[in-house]
Amino acid sequence: MKKRVEMVVESVNEIALDTVEMTLSNAYVAKNAQSGQFLHLQVEGHSLRRPISIADIDRENGLITMLFKKIGNGTKRLAMYRPGMIIDALGPSGNGFSYDPSMKTALLIGGGIGIPPLYNLGKELRNKGINVIAVLGFQSKEHVFYEAKFNELGETYVVTNDGSYGHKGFVTNVLSQVAKFDYYFSCGPIPMLQAVTKELHDHQGFISLEERMGCGVGACFACVIPTDSEGEYRKICKDGPVFAAKEVIL
Missing domain, CATH: 2.40.30.10 (Translation factors)
Incomplete structure (x- = not known):
């Protein structure tokens, strides 16, 4: 709406x-x-x-x-x-996140300014009694935000590229330490999403794409992305920004 x-x-x-x-x-x-x-x-x-x-x-x-x-x-x-x-x-x-309300645990994976849309989702999941685990990636200590807010929702891992705060490296470097989960939800730059979906290819998940847009209503075709069906595309502004992880090709 x-x-x-x-x-x-x-x-x-x-x-x-x-x-x-x-x-x-x-x-x-x-x-x-x-x-x-x-x-x-x-x-x-x-x-x-x-x-x-x-x-x-x-x-x-x-x-x-x-x-x-x-x-x-x-x-x-x-x-x-x-x-x-x-x-x-x-x-x-756009279209927001959808999820199975019967799941026990959700993994939220965000990178930089891709973290914000995961926060309200995390609150919503917790209010429904779903366990939340968050992995948040930043460039450095000076870029870290909302750590305390995510800690209120559940176990939270903070990762910085330069190791100046939390774990050193990328969000994918700590995924092996994360407890068992049912679905994952991720938002961040395309290289991060590519790495996450590759690492978690055996899991069901949803990704939210960051993209520059023209009209924002699906008329200008400036923000299209290919799907797993040959020759088909989706408009990020109208069909997304959230997609099933295996629906689109990054």
């Missing part, structure tokens, strides 16, 4: 190196958003909208929390917004 809405900025905080947490209010979006969906934001001074994943949903208070990295002019401008300002948004957009 998606429509054009106005969202009010409630708070903006830099919570790690170049990583911004922004809370927005809109009762419609908070009521209808699902874990894994995103908002397509119109940033002042930029023609193309920015897709930002939803990290947390507070339905009772009508709030949505997003995290993003300041990596370009658009996100740097977005980080300059202040409480009370209005952001034009399309959303909630």
Whole structure:
């Protein structure tokens, strides 16, 4: 369910190196958003909208929390917004995570800014009595965020590329230490997702793809990805961003 809405900025905080947490209010979006969906934001001074994943949903208070990295002019401008300002948004957009409510344990694997959409999913799973294990990958200690929040959900492994915090290496380096699980859910850069799906090829899982988008509504074909059926493609903005791990070819 998606429509054009106005969202009010409630708070903006830099919570790690170049990583911004922004809370927005809109009762419609908070009521209808699902874990894994995103908002397509119109940033002042930029023609193309920015897709930002939803990290947390507070339905009772009508709030949505997003995290993003300041990596370009658009996100740097977005980080300059202040409480009370209005952001034009399309959303909630895309298809979110689906799962078997009868599963016992879920493994969440996130890399960098791919971690935020897994947080609300983890909260949702815990509220249904499902055990949560999280593996979170970052570049370095300065980039780490939400460790305490994921620790509240279940056993959490933090991995940094340079070994400055937690385990050294990549998320796949600690998967052998993880207890038995039923399904995995992963979001992060394509190289990470390729490594994860290869490592866990015998398990059932779902992946969420990060991708630059044009229209964000499935009309421009700028964010397509091939499927396991020859000659068929899926639109990340409309059919995704979440897919069954074995449905698409990375």
